[in-house]
Amino acid sequence: MLYRDAPTVEVSTLIEGATVDQVWDLVTDITLPTRAAGELESTEWVGDPGVAVGARFRGTNTAEHLGTWVGECEITEVDPGRRWVWQ
Template sequence: MKYSESPSIEVEIRIAASPEQVWSWLIDVDLPSRFSTEFQGGYWLDDAEPGLGARFRGRNLHPYAGEWETTSTVVGFEPARLFAWAVEDVRNPAGAWRFELIPDGDGTVLRQRGQMGPGPSNLTDIIAKMPDQEEQLVEMRLGEFRTNMLATVEGIKALAEAGPRPEAAGAA
């Protein structure tokens, strides 16, 4: 698969908690840093509250790409249902991410999706140096996404099933 095809990956997990309980964890943009080996943390910019158009900054670390920060903009926001953001340029993002909450009986299915590109990213810089290895690089990167995404949804599951988030307003 080529980067220009905007490859994506999706994972999901069932959680024994309501969509509202899971939601309170999702909108904490720093939370995935507890579980991911790459994402090092994030915070809302301009004292923003989570919502459509709000921006946040994220810090990342990768053994080959080094350290970098990105600014993301919320492009999908439906409480207890959808939280989505574009990385860097909203019209031509370096990546696009989303969490979806699907009611499932007395619980919730949490689905996370990550997409590369179509805009430039650290990976496009690496591909430019090794164009003959593009498909292997993309496949490797999708595997890294999958590993960290699974760790994140499993971590959210454990937190949500342990009970309501203390002071749900602290989810910013």
């Protein structure tokens, strides 16, 4: 696969026993992935916090052989309670 092919990731799963709002709050919590083992160390909103088209957030990553780097994402699509997309 090549970068110019615009690779994407999409995941769907059924979560029983939770409301749509509860799941949406988890899915859109930009700090949640920092609680899992991995290279993502911290996240923060850039400007006004919240899931909205045009909003930005930043993640700081660290890997032993690569050092530390920062990536900034912009939210490009939001369908509340169903889907949000960032680049």
